[in-house]
Amino acid sequence: MTGLLVVRPGPLTTVQDLGRRGVAHLGVPRAGALDEPALRAANRLVGNPAGTAGLETTLGGVTLRAVGPQLVAVTGGPAAVRLDGRPVAWGAAVAVPDGSVLDLGPATHGVRGYLAVAGGLTVPPVLGSRSADLLSGLGPAPLTVGQLLPVGPPFASDRADLVPLPAPPAELVLRLQPGPHLDWFAAAARPLLARSRYLVGPASNRIALRTEGPPLPRARADELPSEGMVLGAVQVPPDGRPMVFLADHPTTGGYPVIGVVPAADLPAAAQTRPGTPVRFVPLTR
Amino acid sequence: MDLTFRQVGADALLVRAPDGETVAALYAALLARRDELPAITEIVPAARTVLLDGLADPELTRQRLAGWRLPPHPPADGPLIELPTVYDGADLAEVAALWGCSPAEAVRLHSSFEYRVAFCGFAPGFGYLTGLPAPYEVPRRDTPRSSVPAGSVALAGPYTGVYPRSSPGGWQLLGRTSVALWDTDREPAALLAPGVRVRFVPVAAA
Numbered sequence: 001m002t003g004l005l006v007v008r009p010g011p012l013t014t015v016q017d018l019g020r021r022g023v024a025h026l027g028v029p030r031a032g033a034l035d036e037p038a039l040r041a042a043n044r045l046v047g048n049p050a051g052t053a054g055l056e057t058t059l060g061g062v063t064l065r066a067v068g069p070q071l072v073a074v075t076g077g078p079a080a081v082r083l084d085g086r087p088v089a090w091g092a093a094v095a096v097p098d099g100s101v102l103d104l105g106p107a108t109h110g111v112r113g114y115l116a117v118a119g120g121l122t123v124p125p126v127l128g129s130r131s132a133d134l135l136s137g138l139g140p141a142p143l144t145v146g147q148l149l150p151v152g153p154p155f156a157s158d159r160a161d162l163v164p165l166p167a168p169p170a171e172l173v174l175r176l177q178p179g180p181h182l183d184w185f186a187a188a189a190r191p192l193l194a195r196s197r198y199l200v201g202p203a204s205n206r207i208a209l210r211t212e213g214p215p216l217p218r219a220r221a222d223e224l225p226s227e228g229m230v231l232g233a234v235q236v237p238p239d240g241r242p243m244v245f246l247a248d249h250p251t252t253g254g255y256p257v258i259g260v261v262p263a264a265d266l267p268a269a270a271q272t273r274p275g276t277p278v279r280f281v282p283l284t285r
Numbered sequence: 286m287d288l289t290f291r292q293v294g295a296d297a298l299l300v301r302a303p304d305g306e307t308v309a310a311l312y313a314a315l316l317a318r319r320d321e322l323p324a325i326t327e328i329v330p331a332a333r334t335v336l337l338d339g340l341a342d343p344e345l346t347r348q349r350l351a352g353w354r355l356p357p358h359p360p361a362d363g364p365l366i367e368l369p370t371v372y373d374g375a376d377l378a379e380v381a382a383l384w385g386c387s388p389a390e391a392v393r394l395h396s397s398f399e400y401r402v403a404f405c406g407f408a409p410g411f412g413y414l415t416g417l418p419a420p421y422e423v424p425r426r427d428t429p430r431s432s433v434p435a436g437s438v439a440l441a442g443p444y445t446g447v448y449p450r451s452s453p454g455g456w457q458l459l460g461r462t463s464v465a466l467w468d469t470d471r472e473p474a475a476l477l478a479p480g481v482r483v484r485f486v487p488v489a490a491a
Contacts, residue, residue: 021339024327026475027405126469136409137450138469180291180299226406226413228329228336230297252331252406260294 002068003150004117007101009143012058014132014206015121016114018051023127024251030231031133032247034206034270035112038076038165042116045073045093047159052120053130055143057113061104062143064115066096070151071118075165077110077271091165093118110168110271119152134206135248168271172200172278174244174261179234181224181256186217189258193242194282201241202274206248208235209269211278215240216258229253232261234280242280244269290347297338298346304333305403305415305443310355311335312479313362318353322346330404330479332413363401363480368447369488370396370438374458376426380440383423392487394421395459400445400483405475410449410467412477417445429455436461438485445485447477460485 016039019032033039033056040050048054055062061079073093074081081090082103088094096102104113123130123140132139143149182190198213216236229235233245235255244261245253246269259282261269272278288311289301302308312330315337319325323346326339340346372392381391400416417440425441430453433439437448439456448454449466462485466476477483 021326024329024336024338025405025479026473027407027409027411127474138409177294180293225332225334226404227299227331227334228327228338230293230336230338232294250406251329252404257293260297262295 001148001150002070003148004070004121005065005067006062006143006145006147006149007065008063008103009145009147010057010062011060013062013143014056014134015053015123015140015149016056016131017053017129019131019247020127020129020133024228027136027251028127028138029133029135029248029251031129031131031139033114034247035076035114035267037267038112038114039116041163041165042073042075042114044160044163045075045091046071046116046118047155047157048116048118048120049155049157052116052155053123054114054116054121057104057107057115059111060106061113062115063101063103065101066098067148068151069098070096071154072096072102072115074104074113074115075163076112076114077107077168079107079113080105092162093159111273112270117151118154122150122152133248135250166268169268169276172268172272172276174265174269174278174280176234176259176261176280176282178282178284179257179259182258184218184220184224184256185236185258186219189216189218190282192216193258193280198242198278198280200272200274200276200278204274206246208246208249209244209272211242211244213241213278216242218256224254224256226252226254229257230260232263232266233257234259234261246270288350290350292343292347293336296340296343297336298340298343300335300337300350301333302335306358307355308333308335309401309403309480310358314353314355322349331406332404363478363482365482365484366476367484367486368438368462368464370460370462370485371490372460372487373490374438374460376457377459380423380457380459384421391459395445396485396487402477402479402481402483403444404479405477408449408452410475410477411446412475412479412481414445414477414483415443417443419443423457425455426457429453433458434461436463436466438462
């Protein structure tokens with residue numbers, strides 16, 4: 001079998017595609033790459049369709065040995081890429097001969113790296129997706145040493161030589177559409193959110209970007225009956241600190257939602273490290 | 286029809302209903318009449334709302350829905366699933382005390398009602414079952430357990446639920462079932478999808 005053998009899994013490396021759709025009513029999160037444009041770019045560089053499964057690394061990179069010759073590309077948070085110890089291109093296709101070792105080093109900026117391989121990772125799909133969902137434990141488990149990731153036959157499509165790759169932001173700016181529970185917050189809450197500086201919290205993960213900053217005052221102390229939650233929902237738990245729901249967010253939730261971050265702003269959120277300043281910019285609609 | 290609509294972000298609509306019965310009726314109508322609406326990716330019923338997400342046209346969806354007439358009561362649409370249950374949960378005596386009866390009577394009561402999956406959440410395959418009459422509602426435990434065994438049949442507020450896999454949980458444990466609630470190799474993966482009717486059948490421990 002042709003594939004990629006995991007030599008060093010890194011702190012958290014998962015298989016991701018564009019996630020699961022149409023199963024939220026069963027309690028199944030959408031999952032999928034947090035920095036979706038980065039996965040799409042990596043796939044284009046190796047001639048894969050946009051939704052082909054690749055790897056998402058977290059801060060520390062990953063080391064893989066090719067079983068059979070492979071063509072790979074690395075995007076996302078910039079990092080040093082080495083082939084058998086020699087530097088090779090980041091953000092471009094790299095041919096990896098059979099038996100060679102590809103090392104994606106720690107991210108120098110940003111958080112998450114994306115590695116696509118021509119033909120894609122062909123782990124068994126679950127409910128239409130190969131994505132690992134860390135909230136409910138669906139899909140393939142995070143990578144472990146010695147695991148062989150199967151790779152499919154290359155697609156016949158054209159490869160892009162170059163794709164635009166945005167730099168991870170020094171400050172995260174999140175636009176905010178009005179949420180469905182504005183009336184659950186004190187009148188001062190939204191202005192406070194708009195003018196305060198928040199920081200990305202260390203507990204951020206694939207489920208949510210957590211923030212640290214002034215707590216948002218509530219107008220109502222009672223409990224919200226559970227309701228469906230969208231990607232980008234800014235939920236405010238009892239501690240008053242806004243959290244932005246990312247790909248592995250629970251499909252229903254019981255804390256009020258003060259706003260919704262448009263999907264276009266979330267890839268940048270996936271690349272911000274703890275301590276990065278966050279600014280919320282309320283939109284009228 | 287007393288539905289209210291709120292757009293959530295660019296492509297989702299939250300539809301609020303006055304009570305759980307209207308939510309059930311709306312959810313059944315949405316599944317049956319989905320073709321009359323612009324494209325929708327997710328239909329997520331909950332306690333008092335149905336979330337429509339991934340909408341091709343939120344405003345047109347709202348207009349179409351506002352014109353719908355819903356039947357007054359939820360249709361008994363779902364299949365009936367019987368869950369053989371060993372009623373030996375850690376909180377059975379406490380629930381019986383809250384209900385002012387003996388544990389044996391609590392088992393008889395809990396297994397006498399027919400339940401309906403109102404919505405799912407918390408974990409894949411976890412259904413929020415309505416059907417417990419209001420006088421039998423019990424609070425969550427003050428301190429959640431760090432691990433509730435898979436298959437646990439539990440109560441909280443107006444809901445009964447069955448934990449599909451071992452997880453932390455604060456509901457009152459009545460017993461356990463060995464039926465697999467979630468199996469991705471099975472079609473459907475979730476035994477308890479919204480609309481499914483459920484009966485708990487007391488059985489002796491194996």
